[in-house]
Amino acid sequence: MPAGFEEPGVVDGFAHADFWMVLQPANRIYVRSSHYASAVGRLRHGVTVTAAAADVQALFARLETRYPMDDPPSTRVHVQTLHDALFGSVRPLLYAIFAAAGGVLLIACANVANLLLGRAATRDRELGIRVAVGASRRRILAQLLTETFVLAACGGGVGLLLAYLAVGALVALHPASVPRAQEVTLDGVSALYTLGIVAFCTLAAGLAPALTLSSHRLADALKASGHGSDARRGARARAILAPTEIALALALVITAGLAVRSYLVLTHETLGFNPRNVLVSHPVAMYGKRYESEAEVLAFYDGAMRRTRRIPGVRDAEWADATPFMGRTGSLSFKTVGRSSGSGNLQTAGIGIVGLSFFRVLGVALLRGRTFERSDGYAAARVVVVNEALAKTYFRERPILGAHISWNFALGTRTEVARKKPVLRTIVGVVHDTRDSYARPGAPKIYLPFPQVPLPGLLLVADIAPHAHVGDAIARAVTAADPLLAAPKIQPLDDFLAADAARAHLSALTLVVLSFVAFSLALAGIYAVVSYGVARRTHEFGIRIAVGARATHVLRDVLGGAVRIAALGILAGIVLGALAARAIAAQLYEVGPFDPLTFGVVVAAMTLAALAAALVPAWYAMRVEPIAALRYE
DSSP, rough: OOOOOOOOOTTTTTTOOOOOOOOOOOSSOTTTOOOOOOOOOOOOHHHHHHHHHHHHHHHHHHHHHHHHTSOOOOOOOOOOHHHHHHTTTTHHHHHHHHHHHHHHHHHHHHHHHHEEEHHHHTOOOHHHHHHHHTTHHHHHHHHHHHHHHHHHHHHHHHHHHHHHHHHHHHHHOOOTTTGGGOOOOHHHHHHHHHHHHHHHHHHHHHHHHHHHHOOOOHHHHHHOOTTSSSSTTTTHHHHEEEHHHHHHHHHHHHHHHHHHHHHHHTTTTTOSOOOTTTTEEOOOOOOOGGSSSSSHHHHHHHHHHHHTTTTTTEEEEEEEOTTSSSOEEEEEEEETTSSOOGGOOOOOEEEEOOOOOOOHTTTTTTEEOOOOOOOOTTTTTOOEEHHHHHHHHHHHHSTTOOOOOOOOOOSOHHHHHHOOOOOOOOEEEEEOOOSSSSBBBOOOOOEEEEGGGOOSSSSSEEEEOOTOOOOOHHHHHHHOOOOOOOOOOOEHHHHHHHHHHHHHOOOOOOOOHHHHHHHHHHHHHHHHHHHHHHHHHHHHHHHHTTTTOOOOHHHHHHHHHHHHHHHHHHHHHHHHHHHHHHHGGGOOOOOTTHHHHHHHHHHHHHHHHHHHHHHHHHHHTTTOOOOHHHTTT
């Protein structure tokens, strides 16, 4: 396979493999009652996914009838295309980012159009003279659009350069939430896309000013006074563009606010364990006839563990089949002793195979009973520890400590599996729930001591001192126990938490950046519109002040116009924001799409910012000197 090949759909952090081996169905960890495998297949020509799903559902219905203990009704199978499995969950995020970027582009176009309309008011006489000497309206329109195209082309060129740098930064970050992000690059399609955006910006930003100017009547332009323009030209268009900018910016800021709130709520959920200063190895690849013996498996684990614990900076270490946030939790159907053995009384819980000090290493609190001890060895009485969710779900009105559970020979020693008889296991403790993902609360789970289930291929979990750099030393300690084994990759447990929240983080960060740009452009638009209006009305303000108007009257007049523009934009923005929030509702966590706090804070911030943007030109309007305003009359 190519060097960069990764198995599709494999858990983040475990996707890279150096070699592959044939799955061994006879291996005892692949038994019928262990439901954690996934399959990939290629459909025959003409077969739809719906038809394939129906066939698979029918197959599982037959298995449920034939093997009621191993395939109870709680067993579920889901069929989807590989493309949907890889990209289906991230597609809404990418669409939201694309829509937000499009919103920023529209705001920028509206801003440029506003500036061009303001500039157009000073070109009436120029264009009137051009028309007088024979220029047609089509020629004038072409000239104005060409000028706008030059602006858009310059912006597109700079934007393409910035995109090249941004794509390089994105690929360097390797965002786990975006599949195949490392393959993103600028190519010919990107160049054509940029050209299309330039053409769009030319029309979006230049068409309204061009039509306004090219339709100007010659006589009006040539009869203009020394001011050289008509202050009312383009006023209606500017009155539409400014609120449009505010509305789009407000919708983006509301969306970003919801994404940020969702991210903060998501990442501040109670985890049930402490991931700080914890290192995790990839599963140790224990292959060969040597590890067909359970005694050899346990001997290797013991030797590697003793070496690891002697490393300076390692406070404690233990073996486990997985840790929270790895997405490797399997499930098991079990029954409690004393209840009917019918398939309808089977319960389902996650399964974890852990070492004696696993809960201490991860800081998982013990609620009742005890955790595993040295006496819970290979030949000792079979015990399990369960979490609080299992106790509340299946032992609401019964004592749980000392209760017995069993399952159909899925996990145990080779002798127990070969005997094919359920083994009673005693519940000796209840621990706090741990989340397997930020978005999923703790589910019922059963923990088994690995000496009683000596499976090869466990991973190492180490609690280290702060700022200790012992990853390489831990990997060497593992290979020192058996130099024929490959050194496992070591990484912080925090990496798995970051990967789990990466999508929400990317969404919040991207939307915040885009909304900040949109917010700034909208405020710049308000400032430009109000400043232009003040500049065009300087003569008027001078006369009003000369005949006795107070400065506060001028201030109220200017701010009143700005408030009307802002109010119209904010009202439209609330509607657009509600529509945008509804579109991303599925991506939010524990935050409603119409969250009143987010809407209220954003609207208040936009209102205050709009007033602040209008205050500077309003201040200049208050300080107009009548003599200066009337000097050229």
